[in-house]
Amino acid sequence: QVQLQQSGAELAKPGSSVKISCKASGYTFTSYAMHWIKQTTGQALEWTGYIAPGSGGTKYNEKFKGKATLTVDKSSSTAYMQLSSLTPVDTAVYYCASGAPGNWFAYWGQGTLVTVSS
């Protein structure tokens, strides 16, 4: 079965960076784009962007350009999202999600809580 296993919670200081991971299993990693979604405490969901693991091509939400950087390691079927210049506004749970073309949100990771605090 498809599984997306995310890395553990992060506590980061303002101005620093974090890199969270999402390890995929149960399907051919390069077949599906990997999306990243931010969920704040108020439950609002925001699409950050996606990466096509086969080509490395990316598409970002303009709001997250310069904030999020998406990469993959095909050898380990792992996707990464680096968040830079962190501020308290970046405090949220971040999910990875994937699925077949047209059905991109079929599979979800368990979420990674990023807390930005001095």
Added chain:
Amino acid sequence: DVVLTQTPPTLSATIGQSVSISCRSSQSLLHSNGNTYLHWLLQRPGQSPQLLIYSVSRLESGVPNRFSGSGSGTDFTLKISGVEAEDLGVYYCVQGTHAPYTFGAGTKLELK
């Protein structure tokens, strides 16, 4: 960006009751390829979102058939025919037609 407006924000239901949630888009979600990428998710307390319906009306594998989706263009509806206790949580519509992909604010389904 496309704005998805969900109503109602909160829904109180008894077990066995049928309920509907509306999702209205600020622009048509019909893609140039002829598909409409409007999906429905359920997030139970403390869990990740789960896909229920994709492309307006297609039931995701393993999802009970008491869930159904309908609509076109800018108006979409999720219907639950006979609420069960496990259906409680927050329902979101999400569109994947126009980047950036966007989510509705959610509808919380509670027990009356």
